Amino acid sequence: MLELRQLTKSYASGHPVLDKLSWQFRAGEFVAIMGDSGVGKSTLLNLIAGLDQPDAGPGQEASPILVDGVAMSGLDDDAATRLRRARMGFIFQAFHVLPHLTLLQNVALPLLLNGLPRGRAGQMLEAVGLGGRGADFPHQLSGGELQRVAIARALVHRPALVLADEPTGNLDPDTADTILTLLRQEIKATGACAIMVTHSHAAAAMADKTLQLTKLGIQETTIVNPFEQKTR
Numbered sequence: 001m002l003e004l005r006q007l008t009k010s011y012a013s014g015h016p017v018l019d020k021l022s023w024q025f026r027a028g029e030f031v032a033i034m035g036d037s038g039v040g041k042s043t044l045l046n047l048i049a050g051l052d053q054p055d056a057g058p059g060q061e062a063s064p065i066l067v068d069g070v071a072m073s074g075l076d077d078d079a080a081t082r083l084r085r086a087r088m089g090f091i092f093q094a095f096h097v098l099p100h101l102t103l104l105q106n107v108a109l110p111l112l113l114n115g116l117p118r119g120r121a122g123q124m125l126e127a128v129g130l131g132g133r134g135a136d137f138p139h140q141l142s143g144g145e146l147q148r149v150a151i152a153r154a155l156v157h158r159p160a161l162v163l164a165d166e167p168t169g170n171l172d173p174d175t176a177d178t179i180l181t182l183l184r185q186e187i188k189a190t191g192a193c194a195i196m197v198t199h200s201h202a203a204a205a206m207a208d209k210t211l212q213l214t215k216l217g218i219q220e221t222t223i224v225n226p227f228e229q230k231t232r
């Protein structure tokens with residue numbers, strides 16, 4: 001569904017943050033990405049989202065990011081926007097809930113932009129526990145409630161690829177658990193792939209697999225939920 005081929009990203013300072021990263025993400029898979037602060041997790045998500053560009057030029061892979069076999073680097077701005085809008089859902093800090101729209105309108109936005117029926121917006125608000133709040137405006141919500149709106153909006157149009165950067169960062173453990181269960185159910189129901197960057201072991205334990213990003217590259221690792229460990 002998503003393939004990274006020798007993906008490399010350097011900032012002006014020179015040394016690559018991501019150095020020839022290769023991985024295949026499959027449809028229906030919920031993957032957590034963990035790693036030390038500054039190792040490049042958000043950079044990786046931004047590149048996949050097309051919000052930032054990988055290194056290009058001699059010695060670099062020509063198509064380092066493929067979505068359903070389509071090279072992101074081969075798309076012009078319009079085509080990249082269409083792909084993002086139709087096929088991706090974002091749970092990023094940068095994609096804030098829009099302040100002048102009601103919660104229902106915020107969640108319905110991806111449906112509107114994709115020409116889809118808007119009925120599912122109300123269902124998604126309900127699924128994140130905000131069923132009665134559709135007419136409210138974002139300023140009336142707590143940080144955690146806003147995050148739930150962002151999650152409903154990211155999933156409402158059944159995207160093939162969900163990208164989440166610390167989606168449960170400002171949620172209490174119970175709400176985080178409910179939200180990740182919902183994310184998981186959605187992925188399993190729609191066959192989407194979700195990639196979640198997190199520092200939380202409890203969140204990572206909800207994923208099918210956890211990848212550890214280090215300076216040396218990316219590799220699968222085993223996460224044990226500390227709350228589920230048996231005491232002897």
Ligand SMILES: Nc1ncnc2c1ncn2[C@@H]1O[C@H](COP(=O)(O)OP(=O)(O)OP(=O)(O)O)[C@@H](O)[C@H]1O
Nearest residue numbers: 011012013017035036037038039040041042043044
């Ligand atoms: N726009 C930028 N210009 C220059 N350097 C950047 C830029 N964005 C990120 N970096 C650097 O790239 C490295 C990786 O940053 P990134 O935000 O991807 O890390 P991260 O793993 O997500 O960290 P954290 O867990 O703290 O959020 C850091 O050293 C950061 O300073």
